[in-house]
Structures are given as C-alpha cells and as structure tokens.
Amino acid sequence: MNMIEAIRDAHDVAMERDDDVVVFGEDAGYFGGVFRCTAGLQEKYGANRCFDSPIAESGIVGTGIGMAAYGLKPVIEIQFADYITPAYDQISQEAARMRYRSNGEFTCPIVIRTPTGGGIYGGQTHSQSPEAIFTHVCGLKVVIPSNPYDAKGLLLASIEDPDPVIFLEPKRLYNGPFEGYHDRALKGWKDHEDGKVPEGYYTVPLGKAKTVRAGKDVTVLCYGNMVHVCEAAQAESGVDAEIIDLRSLIPLDLEAIEASVKKTGRCVIVHEATKTSGFGGELMSLVQERCFYHLEAPIVRVTGWDTPYPHAQEWTYFPGPKRVGDALKKVVEAK
Amino acid sequence: MTGSKTSDRGFRVPQPPARPGEAPDFSNFDFGEPGKLPLLDAEAPVEAFEPFHDGLLRVLDMDGKAHGDWASMVSEEDLKEALTAMIRTRAFDQRMMRAQRQGKTSFYMQCLGEEAIAVGCALALRDGDMHFPTYRQQGILFVNGIDPEAMMNQIYSNKKDPLEGKQLPVLYSFKDNGFFTISGNLGTQWPQAVGWAMASAIKGDDKIAMAYIGDGATAEGDWHQGNLFASVYRAPVILSVVNNQWAISTTSAFAGADKNTFATRMASYGLPALRVDGNDIIAVIAATRLAAERARAGLGAVAIEFLTYRGGAHSTSDDPTKYRPKEELGSWPLGDPLDRLKQHMTVSGLMTDEEIAALEEAAEKEMREAENRAEEVGLVHAGEGADPAKMFEKVYEEMPGRLLEQKKEAGF
Ligand SMILES: Cc1ncc(C[n+]2csc(CCOP(=O)(O)OP(=O)(O)O)c2C)c(N)n1
Numbered sequence: 001m002n003m004i005e006a007i008r009d010a011h012d013v014a015m016e017r018d019d020d021v022v023v024f025g026e027d028a029g030y031f032g033g034v035f036r037c038t039a040g041l042q043e044k045y046g047a048n049r050c051f052d053s054p055i056a057e058s059g060i061v062g063t064g065i066g067m068a069a070y071g072l073k074p075v076i077e078i079q080f081a082d083y084i085t086p087a088y089d090q091i092s093q094e095a096a097r098m099r100y101r102s103n104g105e106f107t108c109p110i111v112i113r114t115p116t117g118g119g120i121y122g123g124q125t126h127s128q129s130p131e132a133i134f135t136h137v138c139g140l141k142v143v144i145p146s147n148p149y150d151a152k153g154l155l156l157a158s159i160e161d162p163d164p165v166i167f168l169e170p171k172r173l174y175n176g177p178f179e180g181y182h183d184r185a186l187k188g189w190k191d192h193e194d195g196k197v198p199e200g201y202y203t204v205p206l207g208k209a210k211t212v213r214a215g216k217d218v219t220v221l222c223y224g225n226m227v228h229v230c231e232a233a234q235a236e237s238g239v240d241a242e243i244i245d246l247r248s249l250i251p252l253d254l255e256a257i258e259a260s261v262k263k264t265g266r267c268v269i270v271h272e273a274t275k276t277s278g279f280g281g282e283l284m285s286l287v288q289e290r291c292f293y294h295l296e297a298p299i300v301r302v303t304g305w306d307t308p309y310p311h312a313q314e315w316t317y318f319p320g321p322k323r324v325g326d327a328l329k330k331v332v333e334a335k
Numbered sequence: 336m337t338g339s340k341t342s343d344r345g346f347r348v349p350q351p352p353a354r355p356g357e358a359p360d361f362s363n364f365d366f367g368e369p370g371k372l373p374l375l376d377a378e379a380p381v382e383a384f385e386p387f388h389d390g391l392l393r394v395l396d397m398d399g400k401a402h403g404d405w406a407s408m409v410s411e412e413d414l415k416e417a418l419t420a421m422i423r424t425r426a427f428d429q430r431m432m433r434a435q436r437q438g439k440t441s442f443y444m445q446c447l448g449e450e451a452i453a454v455g456c457a458l459a460l461r462d463g464d465m466h467f468p469t470y471r472q473q474g475i476l477f478v479n480g481i482d483p484e485a486m487m488n489q490i491y492s493n494k495k496d497p498l499e500g501k502q503l504p505v506l507y508s509f510k511d512n513g514f515f516t517i518s519g520n521l522g523t524q525w526p527q528a529v530g531w532a533m534a535s536a537i538k539g540d541d542k543i544a545m546a547y548i549g550d551g552a553t554a555e556g557d558w559h560q561g562n563l564f565a566s567v568y569r570a571p572v573i574l575s576v577v578n579n580q581w582a583i584s585t586t587s588a589f590a591g592a593d594k595n596t597f598a599t600r601m602a603s604y605g606l607p608a609l610r611v612d613g614n615d616i617i618a619v620i621a622a623t624r625l626a627a628e629r630a631r632a633g634l635g636a637v638a639i640e641f642l643t644y645r646g647g648a649h650s651t652s653d654d655p656t657k658y659r660p661k662e663e664l665g666s667w668p669l670g671d672p673l674d675r676l677k678q679h680m681t682v683s684g685l686m687t688d689e690e691i692a693a694l695e696e697a698a699e700k701e702m703r704e705a706e707n708r709a710e711e712v713g714l715v716h717a718g719e720g721a722d723p724a725k726m727f728e729k730v731y732e733e734m735p736g737r738l739l740e741q742k743k744e745a746g747f
Contacts, residue, residue, distance in 0.1 A: 090526070107732070
C-alpha cells in the first residue's frame with residue numbers, strides 16, 4: 001500500500017469496528033478527499049458517517065468538538081496544514097482544554113488529520129510544517145508518520161486515543177519515500193519494507209519512537225519527510241549515524257532519545273519547519289538537559305530557513321541530504 | 336434595531352443613542368404589541384417565520400396580562416417553576432455580588448434582567464438535552480437541579496470546587512445537569528452545540544442542543560460558521576442570541592444590530608427564526624418549546640433572538656456608568672422580567688403577594704445557607720483553595736511522563 005491507501009484503510013478499519021467513528025472535511029465525502037485518503041468511505045458507510053463539509057475550518061473543528069462531547073469519535077480532515085489556522089482557536093482553546101477545564105466531565109477524543117510539509121512546489125500555503133504551534137499547546141497530542149505501515153497503525157491508535165490528536169501527514173510521502181532528490185524518479189512504496197501494510201486492525205502506539213538505523217557516532221532526531229532525507233544523508237556521508245524517527249512529538253519518546261544520545265554523545269536534529277521556536281529547539285533543550293555530560297559536541301539543527309516557504313527556491317529551502325550530510329560530518333568531526 | 340447617532344456619509348463609528356448624562360432613548364425599537372403575532376405550528380414552513388424576524392413575539396403586556404395563542408403553550412406549573420427559578424437565580428446573584436464586594440471572590444458575573452431567558456429555555460428543554468451556555472445563563476442551573484453550594488464552591492475555588500480550582504469563577508461545567516463546560520473564549524460554544532446536535536441526529540437520537548451567545552460575540556466567525564453548519568446539516572439545535580444590547584461598553588451596533596435584527600440575519604442562512612421579548616417568560620418558554628418540538632421532529636435548527644437589556648455591570652470588573660446612562664435600566668420599555676412575572680401571577684390569580692414573598696424569603700435563606708456552607712469549606716482568597724497537586728491532573732487522560740516530572744519538580 002502507499003500511504004494514501006494505508007490511511008484510507010485505517011479509516012475503513014476504524015469505521016468498521018466502531019459505529020461512533022465519523023469522518024468529514026472539505027471534499028472528504030463523495031469525492032473522497034483531494035488526496036483520496038477517504039475514498040469510498042461514503043459509499044461504504046453512508047453519508048451519515050462520512051460527509052463533505054463547508055469550507056470553514058473553525059466550523060469543522062468546532063462541530064467536531066461538539067460531536068466528541070456527545071460521544072462520537074470524529075476524524076476530521078483539514079485539506080492542508082496551511083489552512084488549519086482558522087481552526088486554531090477551536091483546537092488550542094477548546095479541544096485541547098475540554099478535559100482540563102471541565103475537570104474531566106467533557107472530553108474531546110477527536111483526530112484532526114492534515115497533509116503537511118513541502119517538497120511539492122506547493123509554495124507558501126501548501127508546504128508549511130506547523131507542528132510547533134501544536135506541540136506548544138498542552139492537552140494536544142501531535143503525531144507524524146513517515147511511512148504507510150506507521151501511518152495506518154498510528155492513525156488507528158490516534159482514533160482510539162482519548163485525547164485530541166493532530167495527525168500530520170507528510171504529503172510528499174503519500175506516493176513513495178522521498179529522499180530529497182526531486183530530479184530522480186520516485187521509487188514508490190511497493191518495494192519498501194514499510195509499504196507492506198497488514199490487512200485489518202493493528203496499532204502503532206503513540207509515544208514510541210522507531211530506530212530506523214542503528215549507529216554509533218551520532219544520533220539523528222527526525223520525523224516525517226526528513227526520515228528519508230536523513231537515511232540518504234547517512235548513506236552518502238558514510239557517517240555511522242543512529243537515525244530515530246520520533247513518530248509522535250507529543251507524547252515524546254524521551255527514553256529512546258536519551259539512550260541514543262548517551263550512547264553516541266552527539267546529536268543532530270532535522271526538521272522541515274522553520275528554525276526559530278521550531279520543535280527542534282525543544283528537542284535541543286531536552287537533550288541538553290538530560291544528556292549534557294555525555295555530549296561531545298554542540299547539538300546541531302538542520303531545518304527550513306526562517307522564511308515563508310518559497311516557490312521557485314523550493315530546493316534551496318528544503319533541508320536536503322547535502323545539508324544534513326554536512327551537519328553529520330561537522331558534528332562527528334567536532335572535538 | 337438600535338440606532339446610532341452618526342452622520343449619513345463617510346466613515347462612521349456607531350454610537351449608542353445615549354451616553355452618561357443624556358436621557359435614555361429606546362425610540363429606535365418597535366416593540367409591537369403582545370398577542371399580535373400568530374401562533375406557529377412546529378411543522379410550519381420556514382416562510383411562516385418571516386413576521387417574527389423584525390417583529391417581536393410577546394405574550395405579557397406591561398400590566399401582567401397574557402395575550403394571544405402563544406400563551407396556551409405554557410402551563411400554570413411552568414410559571415410557578417419559572418418564578419421559583421428566577422427568584423432563586425436573582426437571590427444567588429445578589430449573594431455572590433455581595434460576596435465579591437466582601438472580598439470572598441475576585442470575580443462574579445450577574446444576569447440581572449436576563450433571568451427569564453435561561454430559566455425559560457431550561458424549562459422548555461428535557462433531561463438529556465444539552466445547553467451550551469455563555470457565562471450569563473446561570474438560570475439554567477436553577478431549573479436543572481444543581482445545588483447552589485456547588486456553584487459557590489466553584490466561585491470560591493475551594494476544596495469542594497467541582498472543577499478543583501482549574502477554572503475562573505462562574506465558568507461552570509455540570510454535565511449531568513445538561514450544562515456544557517463554559518469557555519472564556521467567546522463564540523466557540525456555538526458550532527460545538529451544532530456539532531453535538533449533528534451527533535444526536537447521526538445517531539438517530541431525539542436529544543437536542545441549545546446554543547447561547549451574546550449580541551457582541553455574534554461578530555465572531557464561529558457564529559457565522561455555526562449558523563451555516565446548523566442550516567446545511569439540518570441539526571437539531573436551538574440557536575439563541577441573547578441580545579442585551581451591550582457587549583461590555585460597546586453597543587450591539589458594533590455587531591451589526593442597527594442594520595438588521597439578529598433574527599433576520601440568522602434567517603438569511605435559511606433557518607426559521609424568531610425574535611422574542613426576552614423579558615417575557617411566557618414568550619420565552621413558548622418560543623423555545625416550539626423550537627424544541629421542531630428540532631425533535633427532525634425539521635432542523637431554529638434560531639431565536641431574545642431581546643433584553645443587560646441590567647447590571649458587565650462583570651464585577653466593569654463600571655457601566657462610564658459609558659451609558661444610569662437611568663437606562665429603569666426606562667427600558669420591556670421592564671424587569673421578574674417583576675413582570677410576579678405581576679402576572681397575581682393579576683391572573685395564580686399566586687398571592689404573600690406566596691411570592693414567601694418564595695423570595697426561602698430563596699434568600701437558601702442562598703445564605705449555601706454560602707455559609709461554601710464559606711466553611713473555604714475561600715481561595717483566604718488561602719483555602721483547591722488542592723495544588725490537582726493542577727497537574729486531567730490535562731490528558733493519563734499524566735504523561737514530562738508532566739509527572741513537573742509535578743514532582745513543583746513538590747508533589
Ligand atoms: C474571543 C474573545 N474575545 C474577547 C473576549 C473578552 N470579552 C469577554 S465578555 C466580552 C463581551 C461580550 O459581550 P456579549 O457577547 O454581548 O455578551 P454579554 O456580556 O453582553 O452577555 C468580551 C469582549 C473574550 N472573552 N473572548
């Protein structure tokens with residue numbers, strides 16, 4: 001399966017298992033979503049369970065919160081992560097705090113799925129990586145898969161989760177692992193180990209990172225698109241890097257991070273999002289707090305630049321294998 | 336509609352008809368006459384609601400007499416219950432206003448002059464329905480059976496505060512009493528109520544939701560989106576704008592009320608809409624009951640604008656004498672909802688003055704005793720607040736590792 005099929009399948013499994021799961025969003029019903037992630041669900045489960053919505057993100061999330069308060073499990077699609085900000089009030093002030101402010105009387109078990117990240121010539125409003133505006137909100141969980149197997153398992157786990165989950169789908173990975181070379185043919189998920197997606201129900205737990213490659217010399221913390229970029233950078237640079245796909249940012253697998261950095265003594269953090277106040281800053285602080293006496297070199301971040309996501313300059317902006325590889329070498333060579 | 340004194344051309348900043356020192360002026364309103372608008376059937380076509388967009392549904396005249404067919408929707412029992420609940424609401428507010436002045440809480444919000452709306456709506460709904468209130472619908476709780484001590488414990492943020500000190504005074508949550516958790520963020524509850532109703536419809540349930548919003552907060556995007564979703568999905572929700580003419584210091588003209596009534600605007604989404612005298616308990620109950628029947632019959636959302644006047648300061652942090660005439664409340668043509676109901680009860684021979692006085696005395700005593708009990712539990716302002724360790728709980732269902740660490744770091 002590719003990642004779209006895996007996500008579609010996760011919906012299907014969840015809707016089959018639980019009548020309370022409802023799916024909606026702009027173009028998510030009859031048409032099955034602009035990326036086809038909800039294709040066929042309306043036909044199979046009826047328009048009461050999978051339906052189109054007005055183009056109104058705050059209304060989509062606001063009504064979703066009300067449905068969750070009633071007892072349903074809404075799985076909401078926001079067409080692009082760039083367009084989630086109209087719903088930010090409902091997400092950050094309402095969904096995130098429903099349980100806390102009502103002291104547990106009302107809860108908000110919703111999942112808000114949204115395609116994130118760049119690498120598709122999406123320009124300023126089809127490329128952003130807004131995870132940090134959600135990781136900063138207490139009460140939310142933030143998940144970002146990097147392959148079809150995880151996408152399905154993490155989405156099923158998110159739907160079952162009792163707390164609101166922001167589920168970011170790197171759209172550059174929908175059809176295949178992307179290492180950052182736009183001029184090479186896309187490989188597709190067919191021959192990739194993580195493209196083998198089991199039928200039926202399984203979950204990948206939130207809060208558990210995955211070691212994509214074991215290594216001795218430096219720990220690479222990454223997620224989403226960057227997992228594949230980091231793998232390419234490792235191969236090209238020859239640095240014996242340990243690559244960790246965080247998979248969920250909140251909750252965060254601190255044990256895995258700490259164990260790896262204590263082992264390697266060095267750390268590179270890679271994300272596509274802009275640098276200043278990005279999630280990398282948080283990761284850096286945590287590593288510094290927890291692994292200071294094990295560190296042999298300053299921690300380095302490779303991220304998007306602090307600019308809006310440009311169109312023509314896509315590949316200067318996108319942190320590709322070259323930039324990551326240079327950082328790996330720099331960090332292992334640092335004395 | 337409220338008018339605004341500005342010139343006819345160019346940039347304008349709406350002004351209320353009267354400022355402090357000026358004579359109150361409600362001449363821009365057309366209040367119509369009680370009993371004039373026809374009774375509607377729950378199954379009535381949307382067009383039948385048109386006379387109610389600019390007109391005003393009224394039953395009680397200013398002498399306490401009921402007029403017209405809408406009165407038939409409200410029973411004697413309803414009125415007795417309403418009277419008791421309105422008296423208790425006002426007694427509670429008075430107690431808590433005093434408690435704030437005595438320093439027992441730093442903050443309170445009364446609903447003086449608006450008691451009929453929340454009380455009437457609560458009476459028209461059933462157990463299992465869900466109200467999505469603002470901070471000014473405490474009257475619901477006096478119908479839906481909450482112990483006022485629980486509310487006071489919340490206001491005092493003490494060790495028996497049902498919200499364990501997490502929330503500002505008056506932002507209650509009483510799920511079992513059909514009272515949705517109140518947010519400080521205006522307007523957010525509006526689409527949430529619609530979503531709750533959508534869920535009920537999806538499940539084939541007959542429960543309905545009721546949303547409330549102030550006139551000022553209708554300017555928020557959530558109002559528009561909620562109206563649209565309610566209309567698009569035919570959600571079993573009652574959407575009620577409580578137009579008390581003021582949003583802190585700004586008039587409803589800043590929310591567009593001098594151009595069109597809120598009922599007209601909600602009707603423009605294709606919703607059947609009623610405009611109702613919010614100080615007339617019979618009109619409030621009757622209109623809400625009709626809306627509830629219609630929603631329960633699967634005919635979708637009904638919009639209601641309740642016209643009223645914010646009798647008190649916006650909150651205990653506000654001083655309205657700085658922006659509106661002191662005399663406005665006294666000259667508000669729709670009067671005081673409680674006085675009007677009391678008058679109706681005596682004029683129609685349902686109750687005597689003595690019986691009403693006894694109810695008032697009982698409410699006064701009930702609130703005094705509740706306050707004593709709450710005060711005994713403690714006041715956050717006297718250093719007897721909710722358990723500090725509770726602060727870390729219920730952010731998530733399970734406390735994540737990092738929060739556990741922070742809890743320890745804080746000394747718990
Ligand atoms: C989103 C948001 N903006 C501003 C405020 C501050 N605020 C609290 S109450 C209020 C006025 C609301 O007026 P209205 O909706 O007419 O209700 P009323 O107080 O008259 O009942 C304002 C501006 C807020 N709580 N939330």
